Amino acid sequence: MVVASRVKKVVLLQPASAGGNFEYIAIPRQGMLFLSGALAQWEGEYLYEREIWFEDRCGVIDPDKDLEGVDILMVTALINEAPRGYQVARLAKEYHPEILTIGGGPQMGPLSEEAFEHGRFDVIVQREAEDIIGQLCDILLTRSTGERNAYLEKVPGISYLKDGRVTQTRRSGLINPDFVELPDFHSIRDLTPENPMAGGVIETTRGCTESCTYCQVIQQFLGYRLISRETEVKRLAQLTELAADGLIHSRNGNFQVFISDDLHTPPLRAVKFRDERLARLQAWKDHTQNMYMICQARAEIGQDLELANAMLDANIKMAYVGVESDNAENLKLVNKRQEPGQMHTDLTTMNDMGFSIVAMTIIGLPYDTEESIMELADWVTQVSRYQTVNFLTPLPATSNWDTLVPLNEHGELLAEGEMRPYHLYTGRQFVHQDERWTMAESRDLFDRYSARLTPVDDLYRRIFRILRNYRLRLASTSRDLGDNITSRLADATESLKSWSDPVSMAGREFGENISQRVGELSEKLRSVSQPLANARQEVVENIGTDVSELADSLKDLSGPVNDGSSDLAANISSRINDLTEMLNTVMSDSRRGRTTGD
Structure with a gap:
């Protein structure tokens, strides 16, 4: 006992x-x-x-x-x-x-x-x-x-x-990648048939054969290490069992599996690893009949039809491919060993074979211009079904971490001793000094580039919409609520514009001040949509209630002036203060987390 x-x-x-x-x-x-x-x-x-x-x-x-x-x-x-x-x-x-x-x-x-x-x-x-x-x-x-x-x-x-x-202490020794044979899915909080995973995930290798300067993987996972063939089969069987138990979402018995290896199929020049992967894939098809598998790979598998067909036979139908850039000088600078013209040919071959390609792109590389970035968007959407994009972002343990000058959250040079604004390290804007674009300009460039893509994020959002369970709905509901709140405030702001007209309303200076503050509050709500998605339900509901009451008060204030208008205006000002404080708390909790009593 x-x-x-x-x-x-x-x-x-x-x-x-x-x-x-x-x-x-x-x-x-x-x-x-x-x-x-x-x-x-x-x-x-x-x-x-x-x-x-x-x-x-x-x-x-x-x-x-x-x-x-x-x-x-x-x-x-x-x-x-x-x-x-x-x-x-x-x-x-x-x-x-x-x-x-x-x-x-x-x-x-x-x-x-x-x-x-x-x-x-x-x-x-x-x-x-x-x-x-x-x-x-x-x-x-x-x-x-x-x-x-x-x-x-x-x-x-x-x-x-x-x-x-x-x-x-000294970092020593390399771990056998299957030191733990089976990942412990059953310890995930609230993993039940009513709240399954959107898809399965399997690791078959650790590390990478490449040495791209912007990547953390080669520092985090030393070497390129394969788990044993026996462990691969055990992990595939584990996923099949999880799906059968309802812990992985499936449709008609079929379910998605993401192969998390940074590079599942090694480059062709790594002949020993390539031959080993081929043999394993040929053995997989007896274990993956009900799986729709997704992996990361190099486009050069388009030159290796034997390997490519083995992937398709094993039900690897989607491939994330590191396109990064179509500029040869950019690729050379970051140690990416590929040639743009060959990349186009390889991707065309993969598309013709039936792969669903997700092209991973990086913008903001040293030789990029606004024109070349937009040309990249036009090209990559022709050779891939989905795309991802990230601005070049310095990460710890990479060469860019020390060589690129960091900015604070306002786009100014980071002060000595100031923590970097990690909440902005999402790949959606520059977080370092660059003579070509400011932080704000880079964010606008990201939006314009992204607008030309078919983001793979849309695919995962659709998967989430399929899953009708409380936990996954909560985040979506919070985001929707944030959008609805902003919409309500936008309507109220428009109402204030007519109220503060100097012809129709006395005391317009006070009215214009409230109108401006409501506009600022609306912008703040837009900026915290992601933190609202992660906030507790009661916090989101409280903010929603307060915004509804504020909108009602603004509607009353837009009517004819009476003896109570001054008190009502003061009440509105107080409500705006309270809401601003609540939103600042949400921001602080989600983004900074640096002050006591958050």
Whole structure:
């Protein structure tokens, strides 16, 4: 019988996204699934009860209520999720001083000092962690603060505070990529047949054969490592079982699977890896009959018909292809080994074979001009069914992080000691200084370029609309509410314009001031549509109620002047103040997460 004190509760958190590619929300990332699996198979001092919380799927976590009784909180985050991750970790310590917190992932790993400062973590992991996570948790739980450091210094690839300074242990060793054979899907919070995943996800390799300078993968996952053939088959069987149990959404028994490998089919020059992938794909078709599979690949598979046909036979029907640019100088500059003319030929071949191509493009590369960017949009939409776009964005551990001069959220040079505006690191605008475009101009350019595309995000939104469950509807409902609120305020603003006409209304200076403030409030509501999507339902409902009451008051104020007009105007001004404060809180909670008591 297990002694109760040996059972420890762990929450593994993936914070809400501030924007970017929609597939990050639709498809669960696997880092936490493998960490949870590693804790499940760990044989040490404790048994770990685990819950994986994806905020984009499960709603935002309440660090006060939802972490009651939790022993360890683990947080990983992409760059635009980092402020939310820091916020939750910091508040967890404030509400539950005894809780232990561990951070990691592609953002915190390279920037551990920032993570300690803003998130108050106990430990930051700076490598893949499946082989050390059980040992690390045991140390934190069994050793007092005074004696802990002597044990932490023996754990490879972590950082911790010693005498107030960050101490980093040496990163050593490469993990077998199937150290944990099966990701722990069953620990995902609220994963039920009533609330299934939009699709399955499988990892068959880690790392990449390439060395593109803008990419984090080659720093986060060293080498190019394949799981065993036996493990691949087990993971495919696991997905089939999850779909049969209703935990992956399916239609007529068929379901989608995203292969998360950064490069599923290796380049042709890597002959050994290419031949191994071909053999595996040829064996897959007995295990993937009911799957519609999606992977990332190089366009040069259009030159390898044997490999391409094996992919189609295995039901890999959609391929994300890194087009990046159609400018040879840009590609050479970022170490992207491909030639634009050959890319066109390869994509044409893949389309003719029946692949659904998602062309991944990067704009804002050094040789780009506004004209060439628009020409890229015109070309890429002719050779692919869907597209993604990101501005060149500096990421930790890449060469661009130190060489590109960062901007603050207002588009001005970042002050020394100021944290970067990570909520803007979505690829939708420049976040660094560039002589060609300001931040605002780049955002406008992004919008004009995107308007010419068929974004793959639209596909994932349609998948979400198919899923009729409470959790997934909540985010959509919040966004819709945000749009409706803005629409109501726009109507009210138009009403104020006639009210403040100098001919029809006395006291027009006060009226014009309210009209201006309502317009500013409407713009603020538009800017917080994404944070509103991640806010708790009661917060969104309160804002909606207040806006409805404000709209009614504005309608009354637009009528004939009477003795109560002055008091009504003062009441409206107060309501605007209250709403502005509420929206600032939503913004702060979602974007910054840096002040106490958020």
